[in-house]
Amino acid sequence: xxxxxxxxxxxxxxxxxxxxxxxxLATEHLARIRTHDQVPGEEINSFLAxxxxxxxxxxxxxxxxxxxGDPLPPLAGVPMGIKDVLTMxxxxxxxxSAILKGYHPPYDATAVAKLDAAxxxxxxxxxxxxxxxGSSNENSAYGPVRNPRALxxxxxxxxxxxxAAVAAGxxxxxxxxxxxxxxxxxxxxCGVVGLMPTYxxxxxxxxxxxxxxxxxxxxxxxxxxxxxxVLGVMAGADKMDATSATAAVDxxxxxxxxxxxxxxxxxxxxxxxxxxxxxxxxxxxxxxxGLEAQGCTVHHISLPHTEYAVPTYYVLATAEASSNLSRFxxxxxxxxxxxxxxxxSLYRESREEGFGAEVKRRILLGTYSLSAGYYDAYYRKxxxxxxxxxxxxxxxxxxxxxxxxxxxxxxxxxIGEKTDDPISMYxxxxxxxxxxxxxxxxxxxxxxxxxHGLPIGVQVLAGHFAEGKLLRVAHAIESDHAAx
Amino acid sequence: xxxxxxxxxxxxxxxxxxxxxxANLQLTAEEEPRMQRDLNAILEHVAALSKLDTTGVPPxxxxxxxxxxxxxxxxxxxxxxxxxASLNRAAVMEEAPETDGRFFKVPKVIER
Numbered sequence: 001x002x003x004x005x006x007x008x009x010x011x012x013x014x015x016x017x018x019x020x021x022x023x024x025l026a027t028e029h030l031a032r033i034r035t036h037d038q039v040p041g042e043e044i045n046s047f048l049a050x051x052x053x054x055x056x057x058x059x060x061x062x063x064x065x066x067x068x069g070d071p072l073p074p075l076a077g078v079p080m081g082i083k084d085v086l087t088m089x090x091x092x093x094x095x096x097s098a099i100l101k102g103y104h105p106p107y108d109a110t111a112v113a114k115l116d117a118a119x120x121x122x123x124x125x126x127x128x129x130x131x132x133x134g135s136s137n138e139n140s141a142y143g144p145v146r147n148p149r150a151l152x153x154x155x156x157x158x159x160x161x162x163x164a165a166v167a168a169g170x171x172x173x174x175x176x177x178x179x180x181x182x183x184x185x186x187x188x189x190c191g192v193v194g195l196m197p198t199y200x201x202x203x204x205x206x207x208x209x210x211x212x213x214x215x216x217x218x219x220x221x222x223x224x225x226x227x228x229x230v231l232g233v234m235a236g237a238d239k240m241d242a243t244s245a246t247a248a249v250d251x252x253x254x255x256x257x258x259x260x261x262x263x264x265x266x267x268x269x270x271x272x273x274x275x276x277x278x279x280x281x282x283x284x285x286x287x288x289x290g291l292e293a294q295g296c297t298v299h300h301i302s303l304p305h306t307e308y309a310v311p312t313y314y315v316l317a318t319a320e321a322s323s324n325l326s327r328f329x330x331x332x333x334x335x336x337x338x339x340x341x342x343x344x345s346l347y348r349e350s351r352e353e354g355f356g357a358e359v360k361r362r363i364l365l366g367t368y369s370l371s372a373g374y375y376d377a378y379y380r381k382x383x384x385x386x387x388x389x390x391x392x393x394x395x396x397x398x399x400x401x402x403x404x405x406x407x408x409x410x411x412x413x414x415i416g417e418k419t420d421d422p423i424s425m426y427x428x429x430x431x432x433x434x435x436x437x438x439x440x441x442x443x444x445x446x447x448x449x450x451x452h453g454l455p456i457g458v459q460v461l462a463g464h465f466a467e468g469k470l471l472r473v474a475h476a477i478e479s480d481h482a483a484x
Numbered sequence: 485x486x487x488x489x490x491x492x493x494x495x496x497x498x499x500x501x502x503x504x505x506x507a508n509l510q511l512t513a514e515e516e517p518r519m520q521r522d523l524n525a526i527l528e529h530v531a532a533l534s535k536l537d538t539t540g541v542p543p544x545x546x547x548x549x550x551x552x553x554x555x556x557x558x559x560x561x562x563x564x565x566x567x568x569a570s571l572n573r574a575a576v577m578e579e580a581p582e583t584d585g586r587f588f589k590v591p592k593v594i595e596r
Contacts, residue, residue, distance in 0.1 A: 106571050106572060106575035106576055199546070199548075200548065212546075213546035213547075243548065305536075307532070308533060311530040311531075311532050311533050314526065314530065315533070326508070329508070332579070334581070335581070336581035342591050342592075348508050349510060351508055351509055352509060352510040357515075360511070361519060361523075363509060364500070364504060364507060364509065364523060365526055367503050368495070368499075382530075382533060383545060384538035384543050384544075385538060387541050387542055387550075388538070390547065422522050422525070422526065423525050423529055426526070426529075439546070439547025
């Protein structure tokens, strides 16, 4: 596959100049997906459902605007895909789970509605780990997603399909969700940009909840500027989500273009310790050198509670999941067991049949840590450690504007390599979960390749609602890498 | 308060079944030992948290607390309690496994 990849800016120009139409773009991208997403033996398997009717109707509306000479909204005609944990009218929403097979949501998620209002052409719903639980996209009830850059390898997770669809050229941008790294890590594994906004920056109304104190909606794109544009469309308070923040929404694409000279970059020693792949270390260090060359100052810092982030995350995220997923009971929507004996067995059997192994594992762990006698030792303890982890970052951002780290300790692994070992899978999240717990924003930017041609990404982190700074640094890394 | 004792990290099969019951999950005979093994492996890893002295550290439920941007006093952040249009009932009920169009149907709860 070697499709021309179109950025949002290039689509805008091509529509304005009459070089193409939104309908032609939509038709071409739908055909790409139909022809290339499910090639037997080489299936990327990124799309779970196409929304052709909705996409073509939207494309026709955009073409009418062009014909009338109306000003085009920021995402006019841009082919996009939506992770299947977000609701979108016109296509089923399964969250990658058998328990929601065939569920047709009656409303659009706010993030989806905002993309739609900005002219985006939403092609369909994208595969992911079941209820966004996983780091490899192997936990989907609808089969694993392959990494378009190396078909025998995982695309990362849980938004693996959303990263893969951009990398494969099926869409120009997509939506994912990041609870413990689920946008940043697949971005790194597939060689695309993945942005996790600050907690509260983007409404979660219409997001099928996994861990409500951690879940964020974020975009994948080919470029930092495109990711900034999509964020700008989605960001802002929403009366349907009480956790959405009222902080001012900046012109993120303009912020990204500003020079980085004088910015202070923090390098936390805990993220460069034992276990980090040598080629990834070298690529990240090269990106830091590039920032220095553009006038940034580099500061060696410490985030002392980093080693506790993975256990803290897995206690808190599973506890919240066990509560959130209790709504799947076979009554109001989703799978119901065929011959329930009584109400209690209806619940238990519907859930037993509908949930996959990883989801059950996390529900059990979360229920255990919330249960009588264990709450203080696990759940409350983890909440206290979360405070310490968040304070680490607040202290760091008094000294520096942004933090630069690796995203993953290793390049993408082979499909099947870690499926029997949940701990080794959880430990792969070591560089992403702390920022999730602290609620700060982060992004993955492609910064190199391994000697085997596997993508390497670098992570930039910035403080709460400091997306402007985050994107400036990310854009500087991207420009430097493109020039190399 | 001193640092709590390292929590027990040996979950028995009986505890796995108890937790499954609390979670309304019904594990198969093959799943039970596998879940026991995995829970113990994960809890052993989580036990690292007990090394840390958290005396006097407040628990953090979500970052809004930290930033004080979401927390509003006396319900000031709640929207006005006014009736507004809600989802189309027919579209919602259509997704239910069993319904008469007005109610969700479940197996009989009370025998008489």
